Each structure stands twice: as structure tokens, then as C-alpha cells.
Amino acid sequence: MSPKVILLFSGKRKSGKDFLTDHLQELLKDRCEILKISQPIKSHWARENNLNLNELLSDNEYKEQYRLDMIKWSEAMRDKDYGCFCKQACLNAADKPIWIVSDIRRKTDIQWFKETYKDIIKTIRICADDDTRRARGYQFKSGVDDVASECDLDDYTEWDLVINNGEGRQPLKEQLSSIISLISLS
Numbered sequence: 427m428s429p430k431v432i433l434l435f436s437g438k439r440k441s442g443k444d445f446l447t448d449h450l451q452e453l454l455k456d457r458c459e460i461l462k463i464s465q466p467i468k469s470h471w472a473r474e475n476n477l478n479l480n481e482l483l484s485d486n487e488y489k490e491q492y493r494l495d496m497i498k499w500s501e502a503m504r505d506k507d508y509g510c511f512c513k514q515a516c517l518n519a520a521d522k523p524i525w526i527v528s529d530i531r532r533k534t535d536i537q538w539f540k541e542t543y544k545d546i547i548k549t550i551r552i553c554a555d556d557d558t559r560r561a562r563g564y565q566f567k568s569g570v571d572d573v574a575s576e577c578d579l580d581d582y583t584e585w586d587l588v589i590n591n592g593e594g595r596q597p598l599k600e601q602l603s604s605i606i607s608l609i610s611l612s
């Protein structure tokens with residue numbers, strides 16, 4: 427069974443990508459699977475450098491120590507094949523009707539998914555103001571917050587849905603129902 431819908435989520439660090447996609451998964455239960463493009467990157471990095479993969483995958487400070495190096499290595503890999511990590515994430519994914527990709531970062535990520543899975547793609551941008559992100563632990567870092575990893579989709583305008591997850595956000599239930607309304611499994 428191949429997926430019927432693929433939801434691509436994008437947003438800056440601490441905008442709430444994991445928070446919202448984890449809650450979405452609680453709602454959709456076993457109909458969905460969360461895919462992370464950063465998973466193959468982090469797996470490689472953990473293996474090569476003898477690091478704790480679970481810590482790298484968590485939302486705590488641990489991954490921040492390695493983010494800059496992971497960005498540099500993964501950019502070099504993407505220069506050779508822009509879809510390499512998207513492909514790996516999909517190869518490891520379970521057969522579920524809904525795939526939730528929680529960390530789209532580049533226009534080429536969207537391009538790869540649209541080329542590969544055509545019109546079952548929906549794109550969602552999560553926004554949060556800087557004060558809210560800072561309250562969640564964000565601190566600007568040169569080489570991380572001013573490069574493609576965080577900025578390439580800033581000027582993308584073709585989102586199917588934009589969700590405010592900062593100051594003045596709607597209650598979680600409403601945020602989630604706006605996402606659910608994108609899904610039609612006919």
C-alpha cells in the first residue's frame with residue numbers, strides 16, 4: 427500500500443513542528459506514519475561519531491551541539507543528489523495511508539516529493555514569532571539560522587496551509603482540525 431496523502435511540514439527551529447505533528451499522530455493513530463528527513467542524517471552522524479541517536483532525535487539541547495556539522499555534511503550530500511535523504515526517509519517508512527513528513531526545509535525537498543508522489547502532496551508551514559521561539563529555547567546561531575536549512579522556504583508562497591503556532595495562536599484542537607481538513611482519503 428502506498429500513501430494516499432503526504433503532509434509536508436515546514437517551520438523554523440522551535441516553531442513547533444514536532445509538537446504539532448506528534449499531536450496529529452495521536453489523533454490519526456495507526457492510519458499515519460511520521461517521517462523525518464533528518465532521521466537518516468542523524469543516524470549517520472550518531473554512527474560515525476559514536477553519539478546517542480535518541481538524544482539527537484529529541485528536542486533537547488544535545489542535537490544543537492552537532493547541528494552545524496550535520497548541516498554542512500548534509501549540504502554536501504544534497505549537492506550530489508538533492509533527494510537523497512527524502513528517499514531514505516521514505517524507504518524506511520511503514521505502509522500507512524497518511525505520511526506526515528515533519529521537517530521539510532528546502533524547496534528541493536518539496537520538489538522531490540512532488541516529482542515522486544505527484545498530487546497527493548499537501549504543504550503546511552508552521553510559523554511562530556521570535557519571542558515565542560526564544561521562550562522555547564531558540565537562540566540565533568550564525569551558520570545555522572541564516573542558511574538554507576532554516577531560510578530556504580522563507581520565500582515559498584504556495585503553502586496549502588499556514589498555521590500560527592506563536593503569540594495569538596488558535597487552540598491546539600483548532601490547529602489540528604485545520605490540518606485534518608486537508609486530508610481526503612477517497
Ligand SMILES: Nc1ncnc2c1ncn2[C@@H]1O[C@H](COP(=O)(O)OP(=O)(O)O)[C@@H](O)[C@H]1O
Binds near residue numbers: 439440441485562591
Ligand atoms: N502550541 C504549543 N504549546 C505548548 N508548547 C509548545 C507548542 N508548540 C511547541 N511547543 C514546545 O516548544 C518546544 C519546541 O517545539 P518543537 O516541536 O520541538 O519545535 P521544532 O520541532 O519546530 O523545532 C517543545 O518543547 C514543544 O513542546
Ligand SMILES: C[C@@](O)(CCOP(=O)(O)OP(=O)(O)O)CC(=O)O
Binds near residue numbers: 464
Ligand atoms: C541537520 C538537520 O537535519 C538537523 C535538523 O534537526 P531537527 O529536524 O531535529 O531540527 P528542529 O526540529 O527544527 O529543531 C538540519 C538540516 O539542514 O537538514
